[in-house]
Amino acid sequence: MTKGERGMELWKLTVHEAHELLKRREISAVELTKVVLDRISQVEGKVKAFLTVTDEIALKMAEEADKRFAEGENITPLTGIPVAIKDNMCTKGIRTTCASKILYNFIPPYDATAVAKLREAGAVFVGKTNMDEFAMGSSTEFSGFHPTHNPWDLERVPGGSSGGSAAAVAAGECLAALGSDTGGSIRQPAAFCGIVGMKPTYGRVSRYGLVAFASSLDQIGPMTRDVTDCALLLNVIAGHDPKDSTSIPQPVPDYTTALVPDVKGMKIGLPREYFGEGIDPKVAEVVMQVARQLESAGAELIELSLPTTEYALAAYYIIAPAEASSNLARYDGVQYGYRAPVSEDIVTMYSRTRSEGFGHEVKHRIMLGTYTLSAGYYEAYYLRAAKVRTLIRQDFERAFQQCDVLLTPTSPVLPFKLGERTDDPLLMKMSDICTIPANMAGLPAINVPCGFLDGLPVGVQFIGKVLDEPTILRVAYTYEQISGYRNLLAPL
Ligand code: GLN
Numbered sequence: 001m002t003k004g005e006r007g008m009e010l011w012k013l014t015v016h017e018a019h020e021l022l023k024r025r026e027i028s029a030v031e032l033t034k035v036v037l038d039r040i041s042q043v044e045g046k047v048k049a050f051l052t053v054t055d056e057i058a059l060k061m062a063e064e065a066d067k068r069f070a071e072g073e074n075i076t077p078l079t080g081i082p083v084a085i086k087d088n089m090c091t092k093g094i095r096t097t098c099a100s101k102i103l104y105n106f107i108p109p110y111d112a113t114a115v116a117k118l119r120e121a122g123a124v125f126v127g128k129t130n131m132d133e134f135a136m137g138s139s140t141e142f143s144g145f146h147p148t149h150n151p152w153d154l155e156r157v158p159g160g161s162s163g164g165s166a167a168a169v170a171a172g173e174c175l176a177a178l179g180s181d182t183g184g185s186i187r188q189p190a191a192f193c194g195i196v197g198m199k200p201t202y203g204r205v206s207r208y209g210l211v212a213f214a215s216s217l218d219q220i221g222p223m224t225r226d227v228t229d230c231a232l233l234l235n236v237i238a239g240h241d242p243k244d245s246t247s248i249p250q251p252v253p254d255y256t257t258a259l260v261p262d263v264k265g266m267k268i269g270l271p272r273e274y275f276g277e278g279i280d281p282k283v284a285e286v287v288m289q290v291a292r293q294l295e296s297a298g299a300e301l302i303e304l305s306l307p308t309t310e311y312a313l314a315a316y317y318i319i320a321p322a323e324a325s326s327n328l329a330r331y332d333g334v335q336y337g338y339r340a341p342v343s344e345d346i347v348t349m350y351s352r353t354r355s356e357g358f359g360h361e362v363k364h365r366i367m368l369g370t371y372t373l374s375a376g377y378y379e380a381y382y383l384r385a386a387k388v389r390t391l392i393r394q395d396f397e398r399a400f401q402q403c404d405v406l407l408t409p410t411s412p413v414l415p416f417k418l419g420e421r422t423d424d425p426l427l428m429k430m431s432d433i434c435t436i437p438a439n440m441a442g443l444p445a446i447n448v449p450c451g452f453l454d455g456l457p458v459g460v461q462f463i464g465k466v467l468d469e470p471t472i473l474r475v476a477y478t479y480e481q482i483s484g485y486r487n488l489l490a491p492l
Contacts, residue, residue: 015176
C-alpha cells in the first residue's frame with residue numbers, strides 16, 4: 001500500500017505497514033506522528049482512552065526517529081511508530097498515575113524496562129492510557145478519573161483494566177500499545193475492542209517499573225492490530241532483566257519466525273469448562289467455529305477437561321488482593337503522590353491520605369487482602385488458594401501432554417454497557433473466568449479477533465505452554481490469514 005492510497009489516513013496503518021513506508025522514506029515519522037495526534041484530537045472526546053497525551057514529547061521523539069532513518073542507522077521495526085503506554089508503567093518525566101488520585105502528580109524519574117526498550121528501539125510515545133485504578137477491574141470504569149468508551153459502541157465498556165490501550169489501538173489513536181495483565185487485563189479488553197493482545201509467559205517481560213498490583217501474576221504485553229505487530233512488539237520488550245528477579249534468564253527468539261500460516265498436525269485442545277456454564281452460548285458458538293476452521297486447515301481437535309477451572313476465580317480473588325494489600329502499603333503520602341492536608345499527627349495523615357486517595361474498588365481489595373493474610377486466616381484462605389493454584393498448574397500440565405495449544409473464548413460475554421456491572425462486583429469479576437487460569441499457571445495466552453455479534457467484536461484465546469509464545473503466535477497468525485480479521489478499525 002502506498003501513501004497515496006491511504007492519503008491522510010496514515011493512522012490506519014499497522015506497525016509493519018508503517019515501517020515499510022518509513023523505511024522507503026515515503027513518509028516521515030513526524031508526518032505519521034502528526035496524523036496520529038490529529039486523530040487523537042478528533043476522536044478522543046468520544047473515546048477518552050488517554051489520561052495524558054504527550055504531543056510535544058511525541059514530536060521530538062519522531063524527529064529523532066527521522067534522524068535515524070536519514071542516517072540509516074539504528075533502525076528497528078518500531079522506529080518512528082506512535083505507541084501508547086498504559087498508565088501503570090513508569091515513563092521518565094511523564095506523569096504516571098495508575099488512574100489513581102493517589103498518584104495524580106507522580107512523575108517517575110526512570111523508565112520501566114519495557115518502556116526503556118521501546119524508547120531505545122525508537123518508538124514514539126503519544127501518551128499514557130486510562131485503566132481501572134491500579135489495574136483492578138474489567139471495564140476501565142474504576143479509573144479514578146473517567147471511564148473509557150468502547151470505540152465500536154460508545155455506550156459500552158472497552159473492557160479492562162487495559163481498556164484505554166485497547167480503545168486507543170482500535171480507534172486509531174496509536175498504532176500499538178502496551179498493556180498489563182494480572183488476570184486478563186490485556187486479553188479481555190483486546191477481545192472487547194477487536195484487537196490482538198498477548199500476555200506473555202510470566203517472567204518473559206520484565207516487570208521493573210510496572211507499578212505492582214499482584215507481583216506473582218502481573219505481566220506486560222503487546223496490544224496491536226494484527227498478529228505480526230504483536231510478534232514485533234514482543235521481540236522488543238521480552239528478555240531477561242537483572243532488575244526483575246522473576247524475569248526468565250533465557251534468550252529471546254525472533255518471534256516473527258513463528259508467523260507461518262500452517263497448523264497441519266497441530267493438536268488443539270478444547271477444554272469443556274470454557275464452553276459451558278457462565279459462557280454466552282452465542283459467544284461459545286463463534287469461538288467453536290474458529291476451532292472448526294483450524295481443523296479444516298489441518299489441525300487436530302482434542303476435547304479435554306481442566307477440572308479445577310471452576311476454582312480459579314475464587315483462588316485469584318484471594319491471591320491477587322493479598323499481594324495488592326502488601327504492594328499498596330507504600331502509598332502513604334510521605335514520599336510521593338497525594339497527601340491529605342492534615343495538620344494533626346502522622347497517623348491521621350496516613351489514614352486520610354489513603355482514604356481520600358484510593359477509590360472504592362482498591363480499598364475493597366486492600367481490606368480483603370489484609371484480612372486473608374492476617375493471623376488465623378492465612379491458612380484458611382491464602383494457603384488454600386496457593387494450593388488451588390498448584391492444582392490449576394497441574395491441570396494445564398496434564399492437558400499439554402495431549403495437545404500443543406488450548407483454544408477458548410477470551411471473554412464469556414460481549415462488551416457490556418457502561419454502568420451495567422459496576423454495582424454487581426461478582427458479575428464484574430465473572431468477566432475474567434476465561435483469562436485468570438493462564439495467569440495462575442504463568443502461561444502465555446493471546447486474544448485474536450474472530451468475528452462480530454450484534455456489531456460487537458468477539459475474541460478467541462489461545463493458551464500455550466511455558467515460553468511457547470511461538471506456537472500461540474503461529475496458530476493465531478494462521479487463523480488471522482484464514483479469517484481476514486486483522487487491522488479492524490472501529491467506525492468513528
Ligand atoms: N479484572 C481482574 C481484576 O480486577 C484482572 C485485572 C488485571 O488483569 N489487571 O483483578
